[in-house]
Amino acid sequence: MKVDKTIVASAALHVLVIGWGLVSFSARSLEAPPEAMPIDIISSDQLAKMTAGLKTGEKDKPKPLAEKVAEAKPVDDAVGKITPKQEVLTSTAPQPPPKPEEKPVEKKPDPPKPVAEKPKEEPKPVEKKPDPPKVDPIAEALKSEEAKKPKPTPKPEAKAAPPQPPKPKQERTFDQSKIAALLDKRDPARQAIAGPTLNQTSSLGTHAGNADAIVATWKSAFVGAVRRCFSFPYNGQDSDQFEVDIDIQLRRDGTVASAPVIVAVRGPSRSVGVAMAESAKRAIEQCQAYAFLPKDQYDTWKYIPMTFGLKELL
Amino acid sequence: MTKARHVSRRGFMMATGMTFAALGSRSAWAQRLRIDPQEFQPLPIAIPNFVPGTGADGEVSAGVTQVITNNLKRSGLFAPIDPAAFIERITNIDQAPQFQSWKAINAQALVTGRVTRQGDGRLKGEFRLWEVASGQQLAGQQYVTSPEYWRRISHIISDQIYERLTGEKGYFDSRVVFVDETGAKERRVKRLAIMDQDGANVHYLTKGTDLVLTPRFSPSTQEITYMEFGQGDPRVYLYNIETGQREIVGNFPGMSFSPRFSPDGQRIIMSLQQGGNSNLFVMDLRSKSTTRLTDTPAIDTSPSYSPDGSRLCFESDRGGKPQIYVMPAQGGGAQRISFGEGSYSTPVWSPRGDFIAFTKQGGGEFAIGIMKTDGSGERILTSGFHNEGPTFAPNGRVVMFFRDIGPGPALFTIDVNGRNEQKVPTPGFASDPAWSPLLS
Numbered sequence: 001m002k003v004d005k006t007i008v009a010s011a012a013l014h015v016l017v018i019g020w021g022l023v024s025f026s027a028r029s030l031e032a033p034p035e036a037m038p039i040d041i042i043s044s045d046q047l048a049k050m051t052a053g054l055k056t057g058e059k060d061k062p063k064p065l066a067e068k069v070a071e072a073k074p075v076d077d078a079v080g081k082i083t084p085k086q087e088v089l090t091s092t093a094p095q096p097p098p099k100p101e102e103k104p105v106e107k108k109p110d111p112p113k114p115v116a117e118k119p120k121e122e123p124k125p126v127e128k129k130p131d132p133p134k135v136d137p138i139a140e141a142l143k144s145e146e147a148k149k150p151k152p153t154p155k156p157e158a159k160a161a162p163p164q165p166p167k168p169k170q171e172r173t174f175d176q177s178k179i180a181a182l183l184d185k186r187d188p189a190r191q192a193i194a195g196p197t198l199n200q201t202s203s204l205g206t207h208a209g210n211a212d213a214i215v216a217t218w219k220s221a222f223v224g225a226v227r228r229c230f231s232f233p234y235n236g237q238d239s240d241q242f243e244v245d246i247d248i249q250l251r252r253d254g255t256v257a258s259a260p261v262i263v264a265v266r267g268p269s270r271s272v273g274v275a276m277a278e279s280a281k282r283a284i285e286q287c288q289a290y291a292f293l294p295k296d297q298y299d300t301w302k303y304i305p306m307t308f309g310l311k312e313l314l
Numbered sequence: 315m316t317k318a319r320h321v322s323r324r325g326f327m328m329a330t331g332m333t334f335a336a337l338g339s340r341s342a343w344a345q346r347l348r349i350d351p352q353e354f355q356p357l358p359i360a361i362p363n364f365v366p367g368t369g370a371d372g373e374v375s376a377g378v379t380q381v382i383t384n385n386l387k388r389s390g391l392f393a394p395i396d397p398a399a400f401i402e403r404i405t406n407i408d409q410a411p412q413f414q415s416w417k418a419i420n421a422q423a424l425v426t427g428r429v430t431r432q433g434d435g436r437l438k439g440e441f442r443l444w445e446v447a448s449g450q451q452l453a454g455q456q457y458v459t460s461p462e463y464w465r466r467i468s469h470i471i472s473d474q475i476y477e478r479l480t481g482e483k484g485y486f487d488s489r490v491v492f493v494d495e496t497g498a499k500e501r502r503v504k505r506l507a508i509m510d511q512d513g514a515n516v517h518y519l520t521k522g523t524d525l526v527l528t529p530r531f532s533p534s535t536q537e538i539t540y541m542e543f544g545q546g547d548p549r550v551y552l553y554n555i556e557t558g559q560r561e562i563v564g565n566f567p568g569m570s571f572s573p574r575f576s577p578d579g580q581r582i583i584m585s586l587q588q589g590g591n592s593n594l595f596v597m598d599l600r601s602k603s604t605t606r607l608t609d610t611p612a613i614d615t616s617p618s619y620s621p622d623g624s625r626l627c628f629e630s631d632r633g634g635k636p637q638i639y640v641m642p643a644q645g646g647g648a649q650r651i652s653f654g655e656g657s658y659s660t661p662v663w664s665p666r667g668d669f670i671a672f673t674k675q676g677g678g679e680f681a682i683g684i685m686k687t688d689g690s691g692e693r694i695l696t697s698g699f700h701n702e703g704p705t706f707a708p709n710g711r712v713v714m715f716f717r718d719i720g721p722g723p724a725l726f727t728i729d730v731n732g733r734n735e736q737k738v739p740t741p742g743f744a745s746d747p748a749w750s751p752l753l754s
Binding site: 310 | 347348354355358390422452480668693730733
């Protein structure tokens with residue numbers, strides 16, 4: 001029996017490679033994380049705010065990129081800028097019916113233009129490929145763009161003549177002289193980044209600038225937790241005038257480290273203010289432990305100054 | 315040591331107007347975290363049955379507990395927790411409760427108490443108010459009285475709890491005088507009656523042979539002034555609650571009506587009819603001297619003093635429709651303060667001095683409202699077919715009024731925010747309520 005040496009060599013080589021792969025790509029057991037990771041649910045807006053910046057920018061630029069000086073109402077301006085673009089689009093909007101007709105007849109030499117403007121109409125040129133007579137007018141169309149628009153009649157002809165499909169492929173030849181025609185002539189859609197002063201250097205975003213946004217995710221959770229236990233029994237109409245400042249210190253596990261400290265009491269009645277302060281202290285102690293606070297950010301919440309009010313009671 | 319330095323440094327920085335931004339790691343907290351309650355929530359409070367001091371005290375201790383629970387619940391500021399949820403059974407109020415078991419049912423405050431009939435026959439009531447979160451005792455008192463006054467002990471304890479947790483005086487240990495109405499509408503018998511603010515302990519002061527209207531409490535709580543239709547013209551009378559004696563106030567020609575005491579209880583202000591008009595007069599109860607306060611060709615009535623006695627508000631139609639006016643207590647310079655649609659009547663100055671309650675008529679409805687003493691901040695508390703006759707609780711936080719939706723009038727309370735409307739239980743129909751000051 002004759003054995004082909006090449007097959008043997010090939011088989012040996014395969015066995016070698018596969019064997020090496022098995023050794024080198026061996027799976028590792030997954031190790032459980034040391035402790036549960038705190039997870040905050042944030043909205044897409046918050047995420048966008050936290051990740052704002054350019055990847056190619058420099059790290060930690062104190063000044064955010066600003067391409068123009070901010071105006072009074074940037075939001076209103078943004079709306080205004082969008083509407084003029086639509087005016088340009090309106091000139092293209094009515095064209096959809098005629099364009100498919102033009103492409104087979106005249107524009108075949110300029111494939112990019114229809115593609116850039118009307119990607120949806122791609123199927124139509126496929127049907128029109130069969131038009132042999134239109135090949136000649138295309139050459140003429142290359143010379144003058146004006147001639148393209150007036151010819152709307154080719155449709156019946158295109159359907160009638162099915163022959164050479166390869167011709168359109170040749171039309172894809174890139175013509176550098178026509179680059180200008182390929183450009184999007186609409187007004188630029190991009191908005192300039194507005195700021196109080198001009199700064200041409202892009203950045204990854206400021207280091208401290210997003211700190212508040214990150215903190216806000218657990219800050220709101222903390223407010224909600226304390227609020228659940230804060231019920232001060234008061235039915236006066238001047239409730240919005242009462243405020244109590246209280247400072248608390250928390251342990252890493254989210255429990256209150258020491259008795260909350262009443263820093264200030266404001267309001268038309270001292271006795272009511274003091275009772276409200278006690279009620280606020282009760283709420284803080286009643287609702288502990290605040291175990292959801294992110295341990296890796298302990299430095300930001302180990303000390304929390306708070307102000308309790310009664311504005312919502314009215 | 316470190317903490318003390320920390321606090322003093324912070325106090326200094328606050329005093330000098332600096333911010334926390336300079337405090338290193340605290341820089342993230344340049345702004346204080348603001349916490350407002352999302353909406354009004356009554357305070358959850360646990361009131362387990364008061365422990366009977368002896369085997370015979372079970373009924374009265376349960377009664378005291380029930381009255382306290384009812385008072386706090388009706389105030390709308392507290393939410394007594396259902397006893398069925400209690401985990402710990404209190405058997406000795408001299409031992410600290412197991413706070414974890416009260417925290418588990420979300421109680422923020424806990425009231426424990428004991429009622430004991432002593433050897434001398436008197437009743438002793440004790441209570442302790444606990445803060446569940448910290449385990450601290452917030453208040454603790456004991457009271458001794460005759461057994462028949464067990465309800466007053468309950469009201470006084472209720473006021474103690476209310477004051478300790480809200481910072482304001484309570485209003486539970488008070489009474490209400492009102493006109494009790496019985497019989498068919500066309501032959502309605504009206505009697506003066508007095509009761510505890512929660513509707514219990516009703517006593518009738520008159521027999522119903524004569525029609526009585528607009529009773530008002532004296533600040534001393536021993537006397538009532540009211541208008542009675544006797545054999546002749548309606549007259550203003552003074553009635554001593556303790557002795558049951560009554561006397562006519564002044565001997566004026568024509569009708570006298572709409573009386574009310576001055577804050578010191580020494581004078582009565584009222585309307586005297588003169589032809590088609592009526593004007594305001596004040597009478598000194600000791601010297602019996604009478605002073606005219608208004609002199610207009612209009613109907614001036616329903617006067618009510620400010621708590622400091624320096625001003626008074628009243629109703630007058632001198633501008634066309636009845637409106638509310640304010641003027642100095644000695645008369646002159648009346649200023650109109652009501653300018654809303656419709657007419658305003660029966661103004662009453664709050665014991666706190668901050669608001670004037672009124673009845674407002676317009677659009678086919680009668681509403682009870684309050685406004686500031688300068689006429690601003692008008693707020694309608696309730697409106698409907700017929701609401702009338704507001705009177706303030708001693709702490710000025712609750713208004714009682716009467717409502718007649720057809721068969722006969724009934725008493726209601728509502729707080730000055732327009733929340734927590736409650737019907738006051740009365741034996742029959744009831745109108746014209748007047749709230750007393752605190753009894754203790």
